[in-house]
Amino acid sequence: MATEPARLELLSALARKVLWLSSWTIHHANHIRPNVDGLKVGGHQASSASLATIMSALYFSVLRPQDRVAVKPHASPVFHAIQYLFGHQTREKLENFRGFKGAQSYPSRTKDTDDVDFSTGSVGLGVAQTLFASLVQDYVKAHGWMKDRPEGRMIALVGDAEMDEGNIFEALLEGWKHGLRNTWWVVDYNRQSLDAVVREGLWEKFESMFRNFGWDVVIVKYGRLMRAAFAEPGGEALKSWIDACPNAMYAALCFQGGAAFRKHLTDEIGDQGAVSQLIDRRSDGELLELMSNLGGHDMASMCEAFEAIDHDRPVCFIAYTIKGVGLPFQGHKDNHAGLMTVTQMEKWRTAQNIRPGHEWERFEGLSQQPAALEAFLSDAPFNRDGRRRLTAPVIEIPERLSFKPSPQMSTQQGFGLVLNELARGDSELASRIVTASPDVTVSTNLGAWVNRRGLFARAEKADLFRSEKIPSTFNWDFSPRGQHIELGIAEMNLFILMSALGLSHAINGERLLPIATLYDPFIQRGLDALNYACYQDARFMVAATPSGITLAPEGGAHQSIATPLMGMAQDGLGAFEPAFVDELAVIMGWGFQHMQREGAGEGGSVYLRLSTRTLEQPQRMMTPDLQKAITDGAYWLRKPGENCEAVIAYTGAVAPEAIEAIGLIGESRRDVGLLAITSADRLHSGWTTARKMRRDHRGLPHLSHIERLLAPLPRDCGIVTVIDGHPATLGWLGSVRGHRVEALGVEQFGQTGTIDDLYRHHGMDANAIIDAAESLTAGAPVRHRKMAV
Ligand SMILES: Cc1ncc(C[n+]2csc(CCOP(=O)(O)OP(=O)(O)O)c2C)c(N)n1
Ligand SMILES: [Mg+2]
Numbered sequence: 001m002a003t004e005p006a007r008l009e010l011l012s013a014l015a016r017k018v019l020w021l022s023s024w025t026i027h028h029a030n031h032i033r034p035n036v037d038g039l040k041v042g043g044h045q046a047s048s049a050s051l052a053t054i055m056s057a058l059y060f061s062v063l064r065p066q067d068r069v070a071v072k073p074h075a076s077p078v079f080h081a082i083q084y085l086f087g088h089q090t091r092e093k094l095e096n097f098r099g100f101k102g103a104q105s106y107p108s109r110t111k112d113t114d115d116v117d118f119s120t121g122s123v124g125l126g127v128a129q130t131l132f133a134s135l136v137q138d139y140v141k142a143h144g145w146m147k148d149r150p151e152g153r154m155i156a157l158v159g160d161a162e163m164d165e166g167n168i169f170e171a172l173l174e175g176w177k178h179g180l181r182n183t184w185w186v187v188d189y190n191r192q193s194l195d196a197v198v199r200e201g202l203w204e205k206f207e208s209m210f211r212n213f214g215w216d217v218v219i220v221k222y223g224r225l226m227r228a229a230f231a232e233p234g235g236e237a238l239k240s241w242i243d244a245c246p247n248a249m250y251a252a253l254c255f256q257g258g259a260a261f262r263k264h265l266t267d268e269i270g271d272q273g274a275v276s277q278l279i280d281r282r283s284d285g286e287l288l289e290l291m292s293n294l295g296g297h298d299m300a301s302m303c304e305a306f307e308a309i310d311h312d313r314p315v316c317f318i319a320y321t322i323k324g325v326g327l328p329f330q331g332h333k334d335n336h337a338g339l340m341t342v343t344q345m346e347k348w349r350t351a352q353n354i355r356p357g358h359e360w361e362r363f364e365g366l367s368q369q370p371a372a373l374e375a376f377l378s379d380a381p382f383n384r385d386g387r388r389r390l391t392a393p394v395i396e397i398p399e400r401l402s403f404k405p406s407p408q409m410s411t412q413q414g415f416g417l418v419l420n421e422l423a424r425g426d427s428e429l430a431s432r433i434v435t436a437s438p439d440v441t442v443s444t445n446l447g448a449w450v451n452r453r454g455l456f457a458r459a460e461k462a463d464l465f466r467s468e469k470i471p472s473t474f475n476w477d478f479s480p481r482g483q484h485i486e487l488g489i490a491e492m493n494l495f496i497l498m499s500a501l502g503l504s505h506a507i508n509g510e511r512l513l514p515i516a517t518l519y520d521p522f523i524q525r526g527l528d529a530l531n532y533a534c535y536q537d538a539r540f541m542v543a544a545t546p547s548g549i550t551l552a553p554e555g556g557a558h559q560s561i562a563t564p565l566m567g568m569a570q571d572g573l574g575a576f577e578p579a580f581v582d583e584l585a586v587i588m589g590w591g592f593q594h595m596q597r598e599g600a601g602e603g604g605s606v607y608l609r610l611s612t613r614t615l616e617q618p619q620r621m622m623t624p625d626l627q628k629a630i631t632d633g634a635y636w637l638r639k640p641g642e643n644c645e646a647v648i649a650y651t652g653a654v655a656p657e658a659i660e661a662i663g664l665i666g667e668s669r670r671d672v673g674l675l676a677i678t679s680a681d682r683l684h685s686g687w688t689t690a691r692k693m694r695r696d697h698r699g700l701p702h703l704s705h706i707e708r709l710l711a712p713l714p715r716d717c718g719i720v721t722v723i724d725g726h727p728a729t730l731g732w733l734g735s736v737r738g739h740r741v742e743a744l745g746v747e748q749f750g751q752t753g754t755i756d757d758l759y760r761h762h763g764m765d766a767n768a769i770i771d772a773a774e775s776l777t778a779g780a781p782v783r784h785r786k787m788a789v
Helices: 004-032 045-050 053-063 073-086 092-094 126-143 166-177 204-210 224-231 235-244 247-256 258-269 273-282 284-291 300-309 343-350 370-378 411-424 428-432 447-453 491-500 520-535 561-569 581-594 624-632 650-664 680-697 704-708 733-737 755-761 764-775
Strands: 067-071 154-159 183-189 216-220 315-320 433-438 484-487 515-517 541-544 572-578 605-609 634-638 647-649 672-677 718-724 740-744
Touching: 004 045, 004 053, 004 073, 004 092, 004 300, 004 343, 004 370, 045 073, 045 235, 053 073, 053 154, 053 183, 053 300, 053 764, 067 126, 067 680, 073 092, 073 740, 126 154, 126 166, 126 183, 126 491, 126 520, 166 491, 183 204, 183 572, 183 680, 204 315, 216 300, 224 740, 235 258, 235 273, 247 258, 258 273, 273 428, 284 370, 300 315, 411 428, 411 433, 411 581, 411 764, 433 447, 433 491, 447 484, 484 491, 491 515, 515 520, 520 541, 520 605, 541 581, 541 680, 561 572, 561 605, 561 680, 572 581, 581 605, 624 634, 624 680, 634 704, 647 650, 647 764, 650 672, 650 718, 650 764, 680 704, 704 733, 718 733, 718 764, 733 740, 740 764, 755 764
Parallel strands: 067 154, 154 183, 183 315, 216 315, 433 484, 433 515, 515 541, 541 605, 572 605, 647 672, 647 718, 718 740
Antiparallel strands: 634 672
16 A cells, blocks of 8 residues: 555555546547548537546546446546556547547446446436436345445536526435435535536535435635645645635636736735735746646645544535636636647647557556556556446346236226235235335325325335325335335426436446336426436336326316427337236336346337226237237237228327227218327337348348237228327338328427317327328218317
C-alpha cells in the first residue's frame, strides 16, 4: 500500500493522464481520424475535463467492485480513458470515439464494452437510476438474496445544470419515502450549463433541498492550495473575495488567466500589505493554479471528502469545478461544445511532455515510474473481483398461466386474475415477480395480487384499518417480504424503477421479473424514462390500462390515441393488445420468457395495452398453434376462403364491433375473413425482419407471419382495419401484399360519452366498418346495418 503522499501523487498523475487521454480522444476523432463528411464529430472536451479529478479519485481509489456508477453523459471520454488505463478499453475503440462501433458518445451499457454500469444521455435519468438501483438492492437484500455480497453504493456524477431536470426531484421525494440509503450524488458544480453560466447561489438551494430530504451534504469548494493560501497572512481576504465573486466573473477570469486574476484581486482587495504580498508572491502561472484549485480539481480534497463518509445515508457532494479546467477555453461560457485547435493541442502536448506519435501511451509524459503506476492500477479495489456484470439463472415459466375464467371479462380484469392465480401458488416465478404502480394499484386490478403478496418496505408496518378491524377490500400491510412497491403518482419514477428492477440480474446477480401498472395515457408522461429503460436493456412488463377512447365516460384527458404507435416504435419493447383473456394469459407467459432471453437482439420488455371493456369470452381450446399465432401477432378468427372479398382486421377492445360487422357483411358477401391482431408490433417487426433476411440472403424463402396469413387473399380483396387508437397502427397492412386498406381508428380526443356514442362518433362502430368494407368491395350494397339502440 502506497503511503498517503505517494498515493496522492500517483492519483494526481493518473488524473492528469485521464484529462490528457480524454481530450486527445476527442481531438483525434475531430482532427486526425479521416472524416469523410467534413463535419466535426464533437465530444465535449470542456464538460469532460470538469470531472477528470473526481472520477479518477473514485475509480482509482474510492470505488469498490460492488459500487455502481452513472456517469454524466458528457464525461464519457473521461470514463473511457479511465477504463483504458485499467486495460478494459481498447485503443481501437478510443480512436473510433463516436464512430461506428467505437467508444460511445455517452456511456452505454449495451453498446460500450468497457463495463458501463448505467447508460446515460438524456440528462437526469441516470441520476434517478442510481437512487432506484439502491432501492432495488434493498429489495434484494430484504428478500434474503444478497447472500454474502456486500452492499454497493450507487453513485451518480451529476452536472449542475442537469439538476434542472424535474425527474430528479420526483425521485428525491420517492427516495425519502422509502428510506433511501447507499446513494451518492456528486454534483459537478462548474456553474456552467450548455448555453451559459448558471444562476448565483444554486448550491444553497441544493444544500437545503437535499438536507430537507434527509441527505448528508458535503460541499467541496476549496482545494488544498487554496486552503494553504487562506492560512497565510491576508488569506482571509482572499477567501472572502472568492466567496463573493459572481460565477460569471470567476469563469471569465479562469478563462483570461493569471494576469487577469492579479489585476482584479489587486484592484479589489489589494492593501499594499499582507494581501498584496500574498498575490505578489505568486507568478501569473502560480496565481492561476491557485485560483483554479477548486475542491473538485484537488485530489486530496476529493479523496478526503469521499473517505470521510462513514454511514449509509444518501450523500450529495457539491464539488466546485471549472468547466474545461486545464484547457485553453476553461471557464469560457461558450465552451460546452468547444474543441481545441490543432495549434492549441500541439502546445498542450508539449507542455505535458508527450512526444508526437506517443499520444496513446498509457504513462507517456508522467514522471512516476511506470511499474509503480501499473501496480497502483492493478491494485485498485474497484478491479478486485474482475468482471462486474453479473448474471442470474433463468426462472422457469409454466407451460400455461391459468386464471379463473368467466364468460364476460375485460383484459384488465383478466390481468388481475392471472396475477391472483400466480399469487396463490408457490412457484419460483411468483416469488420473483415484483409489481409497482404509481398510486393506481387498485384501479389497475393489482389489488388481489397485493392482498396476497403484500407491500414492500424495509420495516414492517401493519395496515391500520385492518388492525382496527375496519372492513376494507385491500390489505395494505408493508413488510420486507412484500412484493409490491407502491410509488407516488410520478410515472417517470415508475419507469426508472422498472429500469432498476429490470437490471437486477446484471447488477445484483438476482433476477427479478418486474411488472408496472399505470393508465395507458400516462405512458406519455414517463415516455423518456421508458425509452431509457429499454435503451439500457432493462427487462420488465408494463400493463397499461384503461386505454383508448373505450374508457368512454372517463373522458378526454384520459384517452390514449398514440400509445399503440409508441409501442410499435419503441425499440426493446414488444407491444401487445389482446382482446380476450385467454390471449392475454398466453402473452404474459411468453412475456416472462421474453424478459429473460439474452444474446444479441434477443428478448426485451413487454407492453400490454389493456382495457376495462367487458367482452364476451370465446370458449375454445388453446392449442399450441393458436398460442404461437397469438404471440406472433395475429390469427384468423374467421378464416377467409379462396374468393375472399373483404377482411376485417381488428385489435383489442373493438373485437365486438368487428365480429358484429363481419356477421352483417356476411349476409351480402359470401367470403369474408376476420383477422384478430394481438400485436401490430410483432407482426410489423416480423415483416421487416423477413424482408431484410430475404435481401441479405438472396433466394432464402423466409416469410413472415403476416405474409403467410395474407398470402391466400386474392389481390382485389379489401382490408378494413380497426383499433381503438391511431389508425396508422394497422394501416400498413395493405403494403404487405398490395391490398387496398381502409384504416379506422381515433384521431381526435376529448369527447366523453358511452362506448357506443364514441365508437359511432369516431367512425369505428359496426356500421362504419361495414361502410368501409363496402367502399372497398365491388357488388351490391351490404344490405344489413346495425340498428340504432
Ligand atoms: C434531457 C436532455 N435535454 C437536453 C440535453 C442537451 N444537453 C446536454 S448537456 C446539457 C447541459 C449540461 O450542463 P451541466 O449539467 O451543467 O453539465 P456540464 O457540461 O456543465 O458539466 C444539455 C442541455 C440532454 N442531453 N438531455
Ligand atoms: Mg455545469
